[in-house]
Amino acid sequence: MDFFWIYDIPPNTLALLITAGFVVFYWVGLIFVRPFLRAFVRHTPGANDIVGYVLSCFCVFYGLLLGLIAVTAYQNVADAGENVTREAAALSALYEDVSRYPEPHGQNLRWLLRDYTRYVIKYAWPLQQKGIIPQEGNIRAEAFHDRLLNFEPRTPAEQILHAEALRQLNHFLECRRMRLFSVDSALPGSMWYVMFLGAALNIALCWMFHMRFMAHVLLGGILAAYLGTMMFLIIDMNQPFRGDVSITAEPFEILYHRMNED
Amino acid sequence: MPADGASCPSQRRISRRAAVRGGAAATLAAARALVPGVFVGCSMGIPRRGRTVPVGLLHSQTGTIAISATSLRDIQIHAFEQINAAGGILGVQIDLRAPDPRSRTEMFAKRARQLLDDGVAAVFGCWTSASRKAVLPIFEERKKLLFYAVQYEGNESSPYVVYGGSVPNQQVLPALDWLTSPAGGGRRKIFLLGSDYVFPRTANFIAKKDLARRKLRPAGEVYLPLGHDDFTMAVQQILFSGADCVLNTVNGESNLGLFRALAEAKIDPDKIPVVSTSISEDELRSLLPEQVRGHYAVASYFETIDTAANQRWIDGFRNEFGYDRVTGDAMEAGWCLVHLWKAAVEKAGSFETEAVRQAFRDGLEFSGPGGPTRLDPRTQHCSRFFRVGRIRPDRQFDIVHASDAPLDPDPYPQIAFPGWRCDWTADGLTRGPEVALDGDV
Numbered sequence: 001m002d003f004f005w006i007y008d009i010p011p012n013t014l015a016l017l018i019t020a021g022f023v024v025f026y027w028v029g030l031i032f033v034r035p036f037l038r039a040f041v042r043h044t045p046g047a048n049d050i051v052g053y054v055l056s057c058f059c060v061f062y063g064l065l066l067g068l069i070a071v072t073a074y075q076n077v078a079d080a081g082e083n084v085t086r087e088a089a090a091l092s093a094l095y096e097d098v099s100r101y102p103e104p105h106g107q108n109l110r111w112l113l114r115d116y117t118r119y120v121i122k123y124a125w126p127l128q129q130k131g132i133i134p135q136e137g138n139i140r141a142e143a144f145h146d147r148l149l150n151f152e153p154r155t156p157a158e159q160i161l162h163a164e165a166l167r168q169l170n171h172f173l174e175c176r177r178m179r180l181f182s183v184d185s186a187l188p189g190s191m192w193y194v195m196f197l198g199a200a201l202n203i204a205l206c207w208m209f210h211m212r213f214m215a216h217v218l219l220g221g222i223l224a225a226y227l228g229t230m231m232f233l234i235i236d237m238n239q240p241f242r243g244d245v246s247i248t249a250e251p252f253e254i255l256y257h258r259m260n261e262d
Numbered sequence: 263m264p265a266d267g268a269s270c271p272s273q274r275r276i277s278r279r280a281a282v283r284g285g286a287a288a289t290l291a292a293a294r295a296l297v298p299g300v301f302v303g304c305s306m307g308i309p310r311r312g313r314t315v316p317v318g319l320l321h322s323q324t325g326t327i328a329i330s331a332t333s334l335r336d337i338q339i340h341a342f343e344q345i346n347a348a349g350g351i352l353g354v355q356i357d358l359r360a361p362d363p364r365s366r367t368e369m370f371a372k373r374a375r376q377l378l379d380d381g382v383a384a385v386f387g388c389w390t391s392a393s394r395k396a397v398l399p400i401f402e403e404r405k406k407l408l409f410y411a412v413q414y415e416g417n418e419s420s421p422y423v424v425y426g427g428s429v430p431n432q433q434v435l436p437a438l439d440w441l442t443s444p445a446g447g448g449r450r451k452i453f454l455l456g457s458d459y460v461f462p463r464t465a466n467f468i469a470k471k472d473l474a475r476r477k478l479r480p481a482g483e484v485y486l487p488l489g490h491d492d493f494t495m496a497v498q499q500i501l502f503s504g505a506d507c508v509l510n511t512v513n514g515e516s517n518l519g520l521f522r523a524l525a526e527a528k529i530d531p532d533k534i535p536v537v538s539t540s541i542s543e544d545e546l547r548s549l550l551p552e553q554v555r556g557h558y559a560v561a562s563y564f565e566t567i568d569t570a571a572n573q574r575w576i577d578g579f580r581n582e583f584g585y586d587r588v589t590g591d592a593m594e595a596g597w598c599l600v601h602l603w604k605a606a607v608e609k610a611g612s613f614e615t616e617a618v619r620q621a622f623r624d625g626l627e628f629s630g631p632g633g634p635t636r637l638d639p640r641t642q643h644c645s646r647f648f649r650v651g652r653i654r655p656d657r658q659f660d661i662v663h664a665s666d667a668p669l670d671p672d673p674y675p676q677i678a679f680p681g682w683r684c685d686w687t688a689d690g691l692t693r694g695p696e697v698a699l700d701g702d703v
Contacts, residue, residue: 104547107586108329114584115336122343139362143323143332260584 006235007129011244015232022228026203026220034207034216041208048210055205062198066230069191073237080182080240081247087175088251091117094172095259097165098148102158105151110259112144117256125249128241133183141176145169186238195234199227314357315613317342318377320387320397325365326489326514330592331389333544334411335360336583337593338386341600343582351607363393371396378404383613384603386596390488390513391415391460398423405615409603411596413539413561415464416673419684419691421619424602425643426595426635428562430468431672434509436648437537437560438472440663441507446650447535449507451481453500455520456511458485465511465539467699468678475677481505486512491519497527500534510538517541521553531556537650542590546657555655561591562646563632564659575631588657589631598630598644602637623687635668640685643671 006014041047091113098109116137124134148169153159206220236243321335322328342356350356359377363369370388374397377385385401386409388394394410401408401422413427440446454469456462462485470480482503484496493516500508512520517538524536536557543565546554565576565588575597580587603618605626610617626637636645645668651659674682674694681694 104549107547111584111587112332115332118583136360139323139360142362143328146324146328 007131007239007242011236014236014243015229018232018235019225019228022199022203022224022231023221026206026224027217029203029207030213030216030220033204037204037207038210042210047208051205051208055202058202058205062202065194065198066234069187069195070230070234070237073187073234074245076182076185077237077240077245077247080179080185083175083178083182084247084249085251087172087179088255090168090172090175091252092255092258094165094168095255097161097168100161101151101165105147108147109144109151112140112147114256114259116140116144117252117259120252121249121256125241125252128183129246131184131239131242133180137176141173145173182240185240187234195231199231202227312355314355315351316357316359316377316380316382318374318380318382318385318387319358319360320363320370320373320377320385321360322365322389322393323360323362326516327365327389327393329515329548330542330544330590331365333587333590334389334592334596336587337579337589338596338600340579340582341597344578345600345604351604352611352613354613363387367392367396371400374400374408378406382406383607384409384615384618386411386599386603388412389592391464394423395460407603407615407618409596409599411599412592413595415461416468416675417464417679417682417697419641419643419673419686421642421686421690422615423642424599424622424637425641425671425673426599426602427592427644428646428648429643429671429673430465430678431675432562432646432648432669433539433560434465434469435472435675436665436669437509437539437650438469438476440560440650441509441537442476442478445663447507450478451504451506452478453481453503453505453508454483454511455496455500455508456485457488457490457513457516459488459513461513461540462511463699466509467697468675469509471675471678486516488514488516490516493520493523494526496520497523497529501527501529505534507534508536510536511540512538513540515548517545518548521549521557525550525553542592543588543658544590544593546653547588549657551653551655551657554653557653558662559651559653559659561649561651563589563591563594563630564649564651564661565589566651566658566661567632567649569631569633571629572631594630594632595644595646598628598635601628601630602626602635602644619686633668638671639687641671641673642686643673645670 009017041051044050095110095113098106098113100106101109119137119140124137127134148165151162153162203220203224206216206223209216211219233245237245240247319335319338321331321338323332323335339358339360342358345351346355359380359382361373361376363373367390370393374385378400384407388397388408388410389412391414394408394414395418397408398418398420402420406422408423409426410423411426413433414425414429416429416431438452441449441452452469452473454466456466466480466483470483473480482499482505484499486493486496497520510517510520517540521536538557538559539561541549541559542561565572576589579589605628606618606621607613609621609626612618622637622639622642625639628635633647637643638645647668648665649661650663652662654660673684679694679697682692683694684691
């Protein structure tokens with residue numbers, strides 16, 4: 001199931017919604033579930049201590065899990081960002097190489113690279129932000145590849161330049177493929193299952209505490225709010241091109257601006 | 263604490279019931295405020311998901327025709343981007359789909375089917391007549407509109423095709439008028455050279471009929487396969503024929519080979535000018551200036567048309583696609599077709615094909631960068647100016663001749679296709695006797 005609509009919600013609102021969702025869940029459980037859970041422990045001497053030990057132990061494992069998952073999600077975004085930067089850098093180098101080709105080949109090749117860059121900024125990026133792998137960039141990359149292969153070097157200098165351009169093209173295509181692979185990269189479903197189950201158990205353990213109702217509402221609410229905030233952070237970083245913590249087309253925009261300054 | 267246990271107001275504890283009641287009320291209030299944003303997207307800055315209508319662009323981006331067709335694709339992308347930025351058509355944004363038919367005829371049919379399966383409202387595309395003829399039955403079967411922007415040979419009409427480029431009575435026949443006139447050098451020995459497919463063969467058939475009317479015969483007639491690049495033998499034939507002019511209907515990158523061979527044979531453009539029907543500024547970029555300067559091209563539009571509207575159009579395109587991009591005849595026609603379709607959709611109030619066709623009936627006009635153009639509802643072809651351009655060393659054209667007004671289209675010139683005519687506002691296509699294009703003139 002694709003929760004793409006989540007990323008249409010502005011990040012502040014999304015954070016508020018997720019946090020509020022956890023707090024409300026906690027409070028509703030406090031009213032309806034707590035009486036049943038508390039029945040198991042309320043007559044046990046030192047029940048709060050026992051629940052406290054279990055909760056502490058659980059929180060260590062769960063906190064570690066959440067922390068590692070958050071790091072993984074951030075690393076995923078960082079890797080995808082690096083791929084984008086490398087692709088833009090390779091494109092820039094390729095543009096420089098083909099600018100040295102004799103005319104009209106150089107001009108034709110520059111046009112095709114500009115067309116590719118424009119497509120990435122104007123069309124591919126909005127699609128990536130919806131989690132869709134853009135397809136028409138392949139056609140543009142292929143058009144450039146075809147035209148580059150059509151060039152027949154006539155001098156040793158042109159042969160060296162052509163060989164370098166072909167090498168740079170391969171590097172660019174590799175980076176491009178890496179970017180496309182990362183469009184729909186996300187945490188697997190099993191991780192989400194473990195995270196949400198852990199959050200639910202964490203909250204359930206809190207319900208077992210025997211204390212005044214308003215203290216429960218306040219302290220449990222704070223814990224639930226922080227759990228919700230952590231979940232928001234991981235959700236926001238889950239997909240590299242979606243959400244507030246996502247990769248922008250800035251490297252391509254800078255490059256396109258420079259291409260048009262020539 | 264009071265003895266009766268009653269709490270004083272300042273020390274009153276909140277009962278669980280009161281807390282639950284208050285919490286429920288707060289939760290409901292929060293839900294009421296947030297739910298519309300989540301499920302409807304109507305508040306809190308959540309963007310609306312606007313309705314879009316898909317439109318197809320069927321232009322080759324790889325292969326032998328790509329050099330020309332990519333620019334046509336770009337100008338149509340530019341036109342639709344401008345339309346979308348201005349709010350779309352009938353408030354609906356246009357979602358462009360641009361697959362690559364790879365300059366292969368069979369791929370045009372395949373891609374056209376895919377576009378129509380995707381539910382496009384209309385398709386703008388094709389470059390060669392072979393590609394257009396490959397997709398035409400598909401558009402007729404599915405009752406969808408194809409907008410074709412390139413000059414072509416005529417001898418065709420379809421209720422589901424809108425033709426934006428010149429037909430022979432707007433390009434080839436006026437070219438012969440000009441060439442045989444004193445202004446064009448009073449040429450009498452015209453050599454017909456073309457790629458071997460339907461446009462050059464039909465255009466040259468019409469040219470031969472017109473020459474016969476003038477009591478002239480072509481100095482020679484040669485066809486070479488599309489994509490062929492060795493024109494050495496063809497140029498020798500031109501020299502041996504004693505031709506004083508070449509009417510060139512060679513298409514695509516083959517022109518590189520042709521002009522290289524002409525330059526190697528040291529043919530002087532003042533003595534034997536080559537008048538090309540399929541060379542625009544875009545194709546000139548790939549040709550070496552020293553090989554082409556002094557030769558001519560005939561078209562409806564040249565970038566050097568000196569009007570403010572044209573300059574604005576060129577500037578707008580360059581701002582979007584690059585400072586060194588050039589415009590050309592098919593691009594101008596493609597631009598006009600997009601705007602004519604937009605006008606028709608707005609007039610019809612619908613994207614449905616039949617409603618749009620009904621909107622054609624009163625005739626639609628658009629003032630393009632090359633001048634005004636009118637969609638003739640009878641033939642679904644556009645009126646076009648006729649201009650002759652002489653190639654300059656800077657890969658531009660000096661306009662040496664232009665018609666006074668746009669010429670009305672006639673896809674079936676009676677000189678070549680007697681008895682044939684079409685009127686899609688009345689009885690459709692009226693067939694005359696079958697005409698053999700390779701028969702005697």
